[in-house]
Amino acid sequence: RGEAMQAAANAVDSGMASVIGLTKEKVAELCEAASEKSGENIEIANFLCKGNYAVSGSSKACDVVAEIAKPEFKARMVVKLAVAGAFHTDFMAPAVSALEEVLDTIEIKKPRIPVISNVDAKPHSDPDTIKK
Numbered sequence: 001r002g003e004a005m006q007a008a009a010n011a012v013d014s015g016m017a018s019v020i021g022l023t024k025e026k027v028a029e030l031c032e033a034a035s036e037k038s039g040e041n042i043e044i045a046n047f048l049c050k051g052n053y054a055v056s057g058s059s060k061a062c063d064v065v066a067e068i069a070k071p072e073f074k075a076r077m078v079v080k081l082a083v084a085g086a087f088h089t090d091f092m093a094p095a096v097s098a099l100e101e102v103l104d105t106i107e108i109k110k111p112r113i114p115v116i117s118n119v120d121a122k123p124h125s126d127p128d129t130i131k132k
Contacts (some may be wrong), residue, residue, distance in 0.1 A: 004098035009085025011094060013059045016045060016083050019069055020052050021076025027053045034064040045088035051076075056086040058073045103131055 001038025018028050019027050024047060025112060031042045035057070050087050055065055062080060069075035084090060114123030115130050 001099055002096035004093055005087070006084060007090045008080060008094040010019070012091055013061050014057060014086035016054055016056045016086060017060045017062050017065055017082040018048070018054050018079045019065065019075055020053060022051065024053060026073055027055065030065060030069055031055055034061050037068070038064045043074060043089055054081065056089045056091070088095060096114050
């Protein structure tokens, strides 16, 4: 998983930033404005807590977010994150197919203890559901 995600990150110049002091709606508007201004994609990647949202996208779009967040949207601050790529976005799509190929070769048996999914926070015991 890590190697596939790193390969996807290396394929495109991308990154992440934390936007502090705005509502999620304002951060979405900020991302839309940065995408329009840069001509490249950026979107909310993580809802960290109220008033702190991680955005993820092309490096150029991340730079535009940092440039316009305070003066145009009244954000308290923007912190560029020291990460290798635009995680939690479609920029990682190439990693999905690589991971699916590996998972297709693995047999997952019914666990003795249900697995709590980080997708839906529910317990799962069906091997096919766990594999997805």
